[in-house]
Amino acid sequence: MTMTLSPEHNGPALGAVLTDDGCTFALVAPRAERVELALVRDDGTTIRNVDMTNDNGTWRAAVRGVVAGQRYGYRVHGEWNPDAGLRANPAKLLVDPYARAVTAGVDYTGPIFDHTAESYYEPDTRDSAQSVPLSVVVADSPAPEPIARRLPLEQCVVYETHVKGFTIMHPSVPEHLRGRYAGLAYPAVIEHLTELGVNAIELLPIHQFVSEPFIMGRGLSNYWGYNTLAYFAPHGAYCSVGTEGDQVQEFKNMVSALHRAGIEVILDVVYNHTCEGSHEGPTLSFRGIDHKGYYRLTDDLRNDYDVTGCGNSVDTGHEEVLDLIHESLRYWVTQMGVDGFRFDLATTLIRDSAHGVDQNHEFKKRLAADPVFDGIKLIAEPWDMGPYGYQVGRWGRGWSEWNDRYRGYMRDYWRSMVHGVNELASRVAGSPDIFDNDERPPSSTINFIDAHDGFCLRDLVSYDGKHNEANGEDNRDGSDDNRSWNCGAEGETDDPGVNALRHRQVRNMLAGLIMSDGTPMFCAGDEMGRTQQGNNNAYCQDNQINWVHWDLLDQWADVFATAKRFIALRRSSPLLQADDYHYRTEVTDADGKGLGRYEMAWMNGYSGEMGEADWNDGGRRLLGKYVSNATDEAFLIWFYSGDQPVEVTTPPVPWGTSYRIVASTADEGELPTEALGPQADFTLPGRTVVAMRVTVPTTRAQVDELEGITTAPADAAQDGPAEQPQQDATAEQTPERTAGSAQDAPAPQ
Template identity: 40%
Template sequence: MAAGRPGQGGATILETGVDFAVWSRKSGQIELCLFGDDDKELARLPMKRGDDDVHRLFVDGLKEGARYGYRAGGVYAPDDGLWFDPSKLLVDPYAKELDRPFHYDPLLGTSGAETQHLVPKAIVTRDVPVKPGKPLFKPGGFIYEVAVRPFTMLHPDVPQAQRGTVAALAHPSVIAHLKRIGVDAVELMPITAWIDERHLPPLGLRNGWGYNPVAFMALDPRLVPGGMAELRDTVAKLHAEGIGVVLDLVFNHTGESDRFGTTLSLRGLDNLSFYRHLTDRPGELVNDTGTGNTVACDNPYVRQLIIDSLRHFVLGAGVDGFRFDLAPVLGRTAGGFEANSETLMAILADDVLSDRVMIAEPWDIGPGGYQLGNFPAPFLEWNDRVRDDVRCYWRGDDHKTGPLATALAGSSDIFSRNGATGTRSVNFLAAHDGFTLRDLVSYSGKHNEANGEQNRDGHNENHSWNNGAEGETHYPDIIRRRRDDLKALLSTLFATRGSIMLTAGDEAGRTQRGNNNAYCQDNEITWMDWAALDDELIAHTAFISSLRKRFSVFSETGFFDGHGDVEWISPSGQPMSVQEWETPNFSTLGMVLSTRDGQGGKPARLAVLFNRSGGEEIFALPGPSSWRLLAPNGQEKSATSAIVPRRSVAFYLGS
C-alpha cells in the first residue's frame, strides 16, 4: 500500500491495484473501508492527506468489483457545522456504481450509530468510454419528459423484469410510440442514486421521481440495474432511431437534507465545505432549495465534481445534454446569483460539454431566485410564463390575448435582453411538478390527500378549470369538452416558437387524480396506464407534431422582425387593432406565418387560428393566397374562409 498518485477523487484501476482519492479540508483522519461480498468489513485503512486536501491511498492487488466506503474522523460539533462521526460509513462522491439502493433509516442520522449495514457500498468499476457524436437534439425541437419508473411499470409489451427501468425505454413498442408523436429527445428525470425523504416511510410512501440524490454519478440500481452499460445501450438504441437523450440532474441539494437529516456522504466528509451555511451561524444550513440544504456549487472542489459528473455521462453513455433542477444554485455565490459564475462558465467552456444541450430550470426559492431569461447563452430555459399565460388564456382570463401572442412568438420580452436575436425558451404547459394536462382541465383545485399532509403540500394556484365537474365524471358532454380543451392546449404548445416540452402521458390524457405533487406516489397514481390512453388525443398530438416538423417556422429560434414574417389578424382577416388587443375578453386570434412547405419546399403562408369562445367562429383568410384546411386525416380542404369550432385551434395552409 502507498499514499496514491495525484487525482481529485474516486477509485482508479491501475495495472497492479486500485488508487483511491477523496477530498476533505476539515476532517481529521479519513479511512478507506473495504468489504467482501458478504457485506463484512475486510479492512479499514488510513489514507494520507496531501497539500491539496485530497486524501489518497493505493491498494496493491485490489481488482475491479471491489466494494468500499469511507469513514471520516474529526470534531463532532453540529452547532459549528462539523459532523465528523467515524460510525457513519460514507459513500464516495465519485462513486460510479453502488451495490444497492439507498433506504431511509433513522440510524442514518443518529450520532454514534453504526451505519455500515445500511449504507450502499461503492463498487470499483472500469470506465468504458464511447465516442459521443454531435447531439441529436437541436434548439427548437420537441422534448418528452419521462419519469423512468412510472413510464413503463404498466406497459403490456415490456417484459416484467424490465418494467420501470432505463432499458425499457429502448423496447420497440416504446420507441414506436415516441416516433409516432415525433419526439426529438427524451428528458429522463433523475436516474442517479437517491434516498426517500425521512417523512415518507412512516406514511408508507416512497419517492418515485428521484429528486433527492446522494451520489451524483452512480446510477440508481432500481432504475438502471445494469449500470452504465444499460444506460449506454439504451442511449445508442434511441440514437439509432433519431431520438436524443437528455438527463435531468440535481446538483442543488442532496438527500442528506437539513440538520435532522442523514449522514451519508458529503455531510460526513466535510459539511462546511460542501454545503452553504449562514455566515454568522455556521451550524445553520442555507435552504435555497426548500429541501433542507443547498450545495455550495462555487466551491472549487464541488465545481470540479459537477463537471466530472457531466463528462462521465457524455463520455460513458453519449448523452446529448442535461437539464438542471433549480439551476440558479449553480450560479450562486456569497453575493447571490451570478449569470457568469465560475461554475456556469466552466460547464459551457469544457471541451467535452461545450456542444451539449444545457437546459436550466431558472428558479429556486432563495433570494433573487427567479432568473428566467438571465442564464448565459446557449442555456435553454424552462419558461413558466408561457405555461401560465397559455393556461390562463384557455381558462378564459381577461387580458390574455397579448400574452398568448408573445408566447407564440418565442417570448422576446424575456429572451431579447442584452441584444439577443433568438429565443432560448423551452415552452411547456405541464411538467412533473403540478397537474397533468388532463387534470388541468378536470380539477379546479389540488387533491393531494394521498400524500399524507392533509392537502397542504403542492401549489395552490394551478390556473386550472374542471369543465363543470370536479374530477372523474361519466357525463359525455363534460368528457368531450375536456378532450377539446386538451386538443386546444396541445395545438397551442406545438405552435409556439422555440423548443417545446411535453410530459409523458400528456399526449394521451394521463391523470394523477388531481394530485399536483405526486413525487411520493410510486404507484398507480403516477404509473402510466397504457391500456387507458386516449388514442384520439395521441393521434391529434401526432398530427400537430407532424405540422411542426413540416413547417420549420415553429422550431426556428430567431425572433420575428415584423416585416412580413408574421401577421396577427382578427376574424375579419384584417390586422388586429389596438382596441381588439386591449379588449379584456377578446376570444379569437389569428397568426399568419411566412414559411416553406416542407424542408426546402415552396414558399407558403400558414394561418394558425385560435378560438377560445363557446361557439363557432368564422375567420376571413387574407388574400391573395388560396387556403386549405390541414386535417389529421391528411385530407386538405380548400377554403376562402375558415370555420374554427368552439374551443379549438385550426391550421390553414395558403400558397
C-alpha cells in the same frame, strides 16, 4: 480475495479507478485529520480499513487485488465542532461522491444520523455500516453509440418522462424489464416515441437517490428522485440485473438504443441540494466528508442556509464543489453519452459567497469555456426559493429556461380567464418580451403547460382543485394555483359532453404548445390521457397514480393523433421551428422588391392584420399567427378559446392566394377540407386550433397582377395566382410601429 497496499497513486482522478493490479482511491477532504478506506464484503461486514495518504487535502490510497464490483466506503476523522460547521464522525460510513455505482438501500431505523436522538449537536458514535448504501468499483467500458446528429433545440420536441413510470405497465415490455433502463430501450417503447414524433426525452432524476426519512415513515417513497446521493452513479433500482455496476452498462445500452432511433437523452439533474437534508438529517456522504465545504451555512455555522426548500443548499462558492459538479457533467457527456441537462432549481448554483445571485458565476463560465459542452443542451429551471431566486429570462446565451409565464398564461387562455390576446401573442411568438435579448434565439424558452410538478394535462381539464390526500399531509401540500378547469364535473364522470370537451381541451393545449415558437415540452402520457387522479404533488407515489396506463391509448386515440399530426407539421418546416425571432419585416423577392407580406403578422379574422381596436378588445379570444419567408412558404395558425363558433375571413392578397387546413383540433366535419381563397369565410368552431398552409405570390410582378382583381374560385386559388379580391382600403391595419413579434404589440392589459 487477497489485497495488499501498493505505493501511493499520484494520478489526478478522484473516486475509484481500476489499474492493472488493483484500484486507486482518492477523496477530497481538506478539513479531515485522517481518512480510512473501508473495503466491504457483500454481507456488509468490513474486509479491512486502509489508511489513506493526505496529498494537500486529497486523500489517496492504492490497493492491489481490488476488482470491479468491490464495495467500499470512507470514514472521515476530524473535528466535531458544530459551532464551526465541522461534523466529522468516523462512526459513519460514507459514500464516495465520485462513485460510479452505489448499492441500493438505507435502513432508516439504523444509526444513519451523525448526532444523537437527544441533540443535533452531540455525536452519535454507533457504526452505520450495516445501514447505509455502499460505493461500488466499476470497470471502464465504451461510451454509448453517439446520435447521428444532435439537433438544435428549436428542432426538438421534448418529452419529460420517468424511467420507471413510463414502462412499468407497458404490455409489450417483458415483465423483468418493465420500469428499467432496458424497458425504456425496448423496441415497442421506442416505436411509440418515434411514431409520436418526439426526438428528445428528458428523464426525471436518474442519479442515485434515496427517500427522505419522513416519507418512508408514512409508508411511501421518493418516486421523482429529486434527492440525490451520488452524482456519477445511475440509479441502481432502474437496472434489471443488479446494482454491482450493472446499472452503468444498462444505462449506456439504453442511450445507444435511443440514439439509434434519433432520440436525444436529456437528464434532469439535482446539483442544488443533496439527500442529507438539514443538519438534522442523515449523514450518508457529503456532510460527513466536509459539512462546511459542501453546504451553505448560516452565519452561526450551526445550521444549513436553505434556498431550495429541501433542507440544504450545495455551495458552489467552493472549488472542490464546483469541481465535483463540473466533472460529473463531463462524465455524463463523455462516458454516458447524454445530450443535455435540465438543472433543477438552477439559481442555487449561481449564488455567491454571500448567498447572492450572480449571473456571471464561475459555474456558468466553466461550462461556457469547456469544449465538452459544445452542442450540449443546458436548460435551467431559473428559480429557487431564496432571495432574488426568480431569474426567468436572465441566463443569457447558451442557456434555455423553463418558462413558467408560458405555463400560467396558456392555462388561463384555454379556460378563457384572460383579458384579450396581447399576452397570447407574446407567448406563442417565443416570449420575446422575456428572452429576445443578448442575441438569444426563441429556443431559449422551454414552453410547457404541464410538467412532473403539478397537474398533468388530463387533470388540468378534470379537476378544479388538488386532491393530494394520498400523500398523507391532509391535502396541504402542492400548489393551490393550478389554473385548471374541470369542464363541468370534478374528477371522473360518465357525462359524454364533459368528456368530449376534456378531450378537445387537451388537444388544444398540445396543439397550441407545438405551434408556439420556442422549444415545446410535455409529459409522458399526456398524449394518451394519463391521470394522477387530481394529485398535483405526486412526488411520493410510486404506484398507479404516477405510472403511465398504456391501456388508455385507444380511448384517447384522438389526442395521440392530434399530437402526432402537429408534431409532424412542426418538424416539416423551418418556419415552425424558428431559430431567430420573427419581426414585422417585409418579405422581398429575388430582386429585393417588397411583397407586401411580413415575416410575422397577427391576423384578426375579418380584415387582415390586427389593429389597435383588436389589441385593446378585452373580450377577444381569437388570434391568427402568420409567418412567411422569401420563398413560397407561409403558415397561418388560428388560436381560438371562445366557447361559441365564430365566422373567420382569410386575409386578403398579398398575404396569400390560398389557405388549406393541414392540421386542427376540431372534430371531423367541423372545418372545410377544400382550399380557401383570400377573403374567404369559414366557421371556426369553439375552442379550436387550426393550422393553415398558405400559398403566396413570390414576385412583385405577381403581387401587382393580383392586387385589385376580383375573387377567384377557391379551387383555382390553391393552384397559384389568379383573380383575387382587392384588399379593403378601409380595413383597420396594424400601425407601422408594430413588429411581427408580440413585444411590439400594445402591452397586455
